[in-house]
Amino acid sequence: MNVFEVTGGNRLKGEIIPQGAKNEALQVICAVLLTPEEVTIKNIPDILDVNLLIELLAEMNVEVNRVDRSTCVFKAKDVDIDYLHSEAFRKKSGRLRGSVMLAGAMLARYKKAFIPKPGGDQIGRRRLDTHVIGFEKFGIDINHNQEDGFFHLSARELKGSYMLLDEPSVTGTANIVMAATMAKGTTTIYNAACEPYLQQLCKMLNRMGARISGIGSNLLVIEGVEYLSGTEHTILPDMIEIGSFIGLAAMTQSDILIKNVSVPDLGVIPNRFEQLGIQLEITGDDIHVPTQESYTIQKYFDGGVLTIYDHPWPGFTPDLLSIVLVTAIQAHGSVLIHQKMFESRLFFVDKLIEMGAQIILCDPHRAVVIGLGREQNLRGITMSSPDIRAGVALLIAALSAEGKSTIQNIEQIDRGYQHIDTRLQALGADIRRSQK
Template identity: 65%
Template sequence: MGIFKIEGGIPLKGEITPQGAKNEALQILCAVLLTPEKVIINNIPDIIDINKLITLLGNLGVKIQKTGAGSYTFQADEVNVQYLETEAFKKEGGSLRGSIMIVGPLLARFGRGYIPKPGGDKIGRRRLDTHFEGFINLGAKFRYNREDHFYGVEATDGLTGADMLLDEASVTGTANIVMAAVLAKGRTTIYNAACEPYLQQLCKMLNSMGANITGVGSNLLTIEGVESLGGCEHRILPDMIEIGSWIGLAAMTRSEITIKNVSWENLGVIPNTFRKLGITLEKRGDDIYIPAHLDGYEVKTDIDGSILTIADAPWPGFTPDLLSIVLVVATQARGDVLIHQKMFESRLFFVDKLIDMGAKIMLCDPHRAVVMGHDFKSQLKATTMSSPDIRAGISLLIAALSAKGTSTIQNIEQIDRGYERIDERLRAIGAHIIRA
């Protein structure tokens, strides 16, 4: 198991370019199963979770060719659907949360899709009901083997369009249902659909393949089923979670950093949320420039003077994946912040590690924490800690880079699942970090 050794308290300086978006790539890669024609995808991040999915597609029989850094050609003209019922697939599919999104395309094109209970971050209950209720609405039959936690949906006579109101605006659930509906007979409407930029990207890609999806960007999608889809070329957006991570890193280490090519129009409320913490960031073309915050940053209270609350919400609200970053940034702010993590009940449990480093945090319950900022008058102390999940892992890494002394982070495979060559990229802007 790898570790990072980090010498903190050193200001950084330079430019950093965000990787391709992990959460978009998981959807886009599954969509290649919808056509026998070639699909070219660019800006794919080289991270553990994405590489696992690419390997899974290869084992399903998809022909894969790497054509350059982050660029691949996929052709699913000889898919081996029988692989889904092997023990090897049960083990492979169960290690990756994103594997759930192969079910929709397989069901649409081949009439059946199976998946073991997916893995991923241990951040609380992550229900799959929205996915399978959507498939059932389209006419699929559902079965679940409780003994080995194996899910299956089948539609031997094909899928038929339907009107549905999702019980939650699940991003992966919406993506899965959309990919199933594009080849269904007739019209499908999905209300309370997720409308994140990555879901919009999936819909735009499918339309370029010949699908007929309208309402993209809203919470009401209308899909007219088509008989088949063709090939296309698609470029993945920069990762908004990584962009938010670099904003937090710059503030905590009081560094002057430029984040390149961020796709400002797809960042939503992320820039303004960091501004509420008192962080200065400037739009320079399609880049974000963050000056060194030598005098710190002051939290803005609500209009009535009450404590600032930052909470997650479905898009266009603030993404839950960045709440861990906001929490660690707040530890050195001038003022107090209430962090309200609504979606996952275990995501705030990493705060004990920050408290060990000297942060002033009161965990109110599994969903809420009050952070009392130090205003850099009391620097965080180096320590040894373990990364519990991707987002907590990057938050602890940011804390270590700002702390006085040398910290050790264990279980860094969790960080590598979501961040590409992070130690190399941080060293390029002056960080003292070693992978051991």
């Protein structure tokens, strides 16, 4: 078992470049199945989840040329459809939530797909209803086979349709958009997700010959085409990693310059950290987080306690609530963290409390953080990473704590953060990967 051994208390300094966006990578890599021509994707993050998806494509007989760790050329000329119904695919895709998005591309091109029970984080129930209901609108037959555990999807042809999504699911919208690109007629998707990563997918598909309008809004109109061609695509920097570095700098009283962040695609993320009292200096496409001895959480105009909650884009992403929560530990003041989307994502706070944080877990969705204001330091402990984002929140806490911490189950962190230990070592962090 690999662990991180962390000795906290160091102030970090230097520049860091965020990796390519994990959530975008999973979408656009699935989209290569829509064409038999070459698709080149750049700025791919070198992380477990993305590498697992690339392995899946190779096993589906997609030609994969890994030019380097961040650039890959795909050619899905002769896809092995039957592999998607194999035990090998079921086991591998069960470790990766994003594999569900293979279905939309396969249905568009081959009118056939298989979906196993989805994998990924243990952060609460993550249902497939949005995907299934959307596919049914195209006239796709969906049957769950109890014996093999797969959803079997098939259709003679996909027919464009109007659909009002029950929730603005990002993966659900991506899956439906990919299916709609080659459906017969026009598909209108209302209450669609409009995250920058979904916008990137739509722009890539349009370069391939798709006809998608309304990009950036929650109303997408897709006119089906008969054929999609190859393209080149560059993935955005990962907004979750950018937010993580902001929180890390504040908690460790560090001076960090985050380079090439694509500021226009960050939405309200900088504002939420500024609400915690963190100074951000934005110059061009870089964010500088200077050393701060202290930071004070803002209050509402009427004096009420600040609440930070997740909301579909352009609201605040749920993937950064764990980071905001841990960053608030050493602030002056209090904040209510309201995690609406997942019922198990706040359960890691027991470890932060053991480290000395003052946090009240109100229920599975809400926690109140009472800032320590630097009056006392956190103390190092042994803990385990329950999911990607909580794992990095615990890592941030460990880097700010007195003494040594051991973080177990770091495979969860590796799923979403590229070589995080060596990149933080370059900034002066005392972090070591070892096997126990």
